[in-house]
Amino acid sequence: MKVIEVAAGLVYREGRYLIARRNPGVHLAGFWEFPGGKCEPGETLEECLRRELFEELGVRIDMPIPFQIIRHEYAEKTVELHFFRCRIETGHATAIDCAEIRWVWPHELGDFEFPPADRPIIEALRRQSIGQTV
Numbered sequence: 001m002k003v004i005e006v007a008a009g010l011v012y013r014e015g016r017y018l019i020a021r022r023n024p025g026v027h028l029a030g031f032w033e034f035p036g037g038k039c040e041p042g043e044t045l046e047e048c049l050r051r052e053l054f055e056e057l058g059v060r061i062d063m064p065i066p067f068q069i070i071r072h073e074y075a076e077k078t079v080e081l082h083f084f085r086c087r088i089e090t091g092h093a094t095a096i097d098c099a100e101i102r103w104v105w106p107h108e109l110g111d112f113e114f115p116p117a118d119r120p121i122i123e124a125l126r127r128q129s130i131g132q133t134v
Contacts, residue, residue, distance in 0.1 A: 072117030
């Protein structure tokens, strides 16, 4: 089965993360996710993330820092998700190519329905935030 490479941004600001709700009619419609998307042929993961965040949210980001890679097998495809920490450099996040967006605290991430592949990332972010408050 073909592996689809995806770059996803852990966009953070003042302790909160930006999450986006998937549009109706797409794979995993209605689920929340960390914004990003599929890599185009010949595109690096960082270039993909920059392009996707501009297309979906209208923002330009600073240098993405690799955070974690997760491979997840769905019935119809396998995805390899490359998560990067990043901050918005220019623009204000707007739901251009997603149903809606929210800025949430790490402890609130569990209140939203994410795809199964995102769960280890949510746990890692929640554990990290607990460590930072001590």
